[in-house]
Amino acid sequence: MTATTATASAQTRLRGILRLDAFACAGFGLLLAAGAPLADRFLGLDxxxxxxxxxxxxxxxxxxGLVAGYPDLVRGQVIGVVANNVLAAAAMAALPFTGLVELTLAGYALMLGGAALVAVFAIAEEAGLKRLEA
Structure with a gap:
């Protein structure tokens, strides 16, 4: 495998992870924004x-989606995605224990599970960036 093929393969994998992250954000975002009354009832998230x-x-x-769609992935943008995911994971993991929200058991599970998923995305995107730079 040539360096160009390895780079193209690393870009393809990282793009896939970024797109999967985008779909997860879109799904959860729609659930919360459009289904706010349901989120309140079932999750305890006002x-x-x-x-x-x-x-x-x-x-x-x-x-x-925009970052993943660039012809060549931009290192700084991917670093921004990783940083955002790290901060989001920390916030989602901490929020249930701050007393600011009164979550149901399902709300705790969703927030903590979401924090874990976002952390996995951050790790995978960071690893993908390292493969891209290798």
């Missing part, structure tokens, strides 16, 4: 939290 969080996630989905 619409005052659910709607802005959902809109933020929809914005993330658009940004991730």
């Amino acid at each position: 619409p005052a939290w659910a709607v802005p969080f959902g809109v933020y996630l929809l914005g993330c989905a658009v940004a991730l």
Whole structure:
């Protein structure tokens, strides 16, 4: 395998991870923004939290789609994605324990599971960036 083939393969894999991250953000964002009353009832996440969080996630989905769609992935943009994911994972993991929201058991599970998923995306995207630079 030549260096060009390896780079193309690394870009393809990283693009796939970025797109998967975008789809996850879009799905969760739609759930929270459009389904705020359901999020309140089943998760205990008040619409005052659910709607802005959902809109933020929809914005993330658009940004991730744009980053993944560039002809050549831009290192700084991918670093920004990783940094955003690290901060989002930390916030999602901490929020249930701050007393700012009164989550149901399902809400705790969704927030902590979401934090874990976002952390996995951050790790995979960082690894993909390292493969790209190798």
